[in-house]
Amino acid sequence: MESDLWICCCELHFGLRGVRLEHSVASSEDEEWYVNGSKHLNLSLVYGNGCNNRTMERLKSRAQPVRRLWLCWLRPLSKHKHDDHCFLETIANVVTSLPFIFVGLQAPRKKTVSKFYADSLIGVGAASSLYHASRGKARQLLRRGDYTMIATSALCLSRALLQSENWKGFFACSAALVPFQPFLVTILHTGLTEATFARRVQTQPLLKPAHNLHTISSLAGATLFLADGLYPQTPYLHAAWHLVAAVSVLTYNKLLE
Structure with a gap:
């Protein structure tokens, strides 16, 4: 119960600040989040050393709709706007x-x-x-x-x-x-x-x-x-x-x- 509450708080806090929910491919153990192209913090600082892949995936999947809404609506000039498909x-x-x-x-x-x-x-x-x-x-x-x-x-x-x-x-x-x-x-x-x-x-x-x-x-x-x-x-x-x-x-x- 406490872990779910912590996840909700984290996704609200970071999702509303336009965090790019992507991780560094250079390291599979030491996940990194980026804000505006710069390294912001290490996930271990958020979750502690006990962070696991399942917890990360749950956070990213829950916050993905917030990120999409941020990019397409609150930040319409974002460079992440997709191009025409064909x-x-x-x-x-x-x-x-x-x-x-x-x-x-x-x-x-x-x-x-x-x-x-x-x-x-x-x-x-x-x-x-x-x-x-x-x-x-x-x-x-x-x-x-x-x-x-x-x-x-x-x-x-x-x-x-x-x-x-x-x-x-x-x-x-x-x-x-x-x-x-x-x-x-x-x-x-x-x-x-x-x-x-x-x-x-x-x-x-x-x-x-x-x-x-x-x-x-x-x-x-x-x-x-x-x-x-x-x-x-x-x-x-x-x-x-x-x-x-x-x-x-x-x-x-x-x-x-």
């Missing part, structure tokens, strides 16, 4: 990035902030297509560009919906964070947009069908996004996420009309 999947990912461009072309452009949002959606589709078509050293750079464009689009949309002077400082800080923390900016401003959408539905019943479609597609998109990270060997999950996400983003256009 040429056909690359084609599928490039083609399913194009709907974001079409949504951007159809987005309302009545105001300057709306124009910025529409153009940012076109940028999202272009950045995603370039990333999936890339290979080699350029791929990691284009991955960052992909997430930066998504964050920029989320920021532009919330700015188009919340034009009060009280939000100016917040949007300025968010814009400064985009190059460094794009995923955080995306989460914050998507949350603002979702709250605004739900509030508008209460006063504008005509938005309800669009909101219902948005809710369904958003839940499906979140499920596919997590599944893509937790089960990276499953092909075409990412392409499916592109399509569902494009439907979800399309419903935002109703808010700007």
Whole structure:
């Protein structure tokens, strides 16, 4: 009982810090864990000299889902992000990035902030297509560009919906964070947009069908996004996420009309 509790504490402590659950092949007896590429500690320091292979395997198997979630969701710019499995999947990912461009072309452009949002959606589709078509050293750079464009689009949309002077400082800080923390900016401003959408539905019943479609597609998109990270060997999950996400983003256009 005590050993199980100790294992749970260890996997929580190290799993939430992005520990790479890999061991050194140089030594089978002296297992080593690494954090950010550097040797962090010896397992004997965690478990004592009585550590055995069975205990290690139990720890790694329990913490593996946490690690996968960390790499695919909490650290989306990680270099461990898997590549497309084959040429056909690359084609599928490039083609399913194009709907974001079409949504951007159809987005309302009545105001300057709306124009910025529409153009940012076109940028999202272009950045995603370039990333999936890339290979080699350029791929990691284009991955960052992909997430930066998504964050920029989320920021532009919330700015188009919340034009009060009280939000100016917040949007300025968010814009400064985009190059460094794009995923955080995306989460914050998507949350603002979702709250605004739900509030508008209460006063504008005509938005309800669009909101219902948005809710369904958003839940499906979140499920596919997590599944893509937790089960990276499953092909075409990412392409499916592109399509569902494009439907979800399309419903935002109703808010700007």
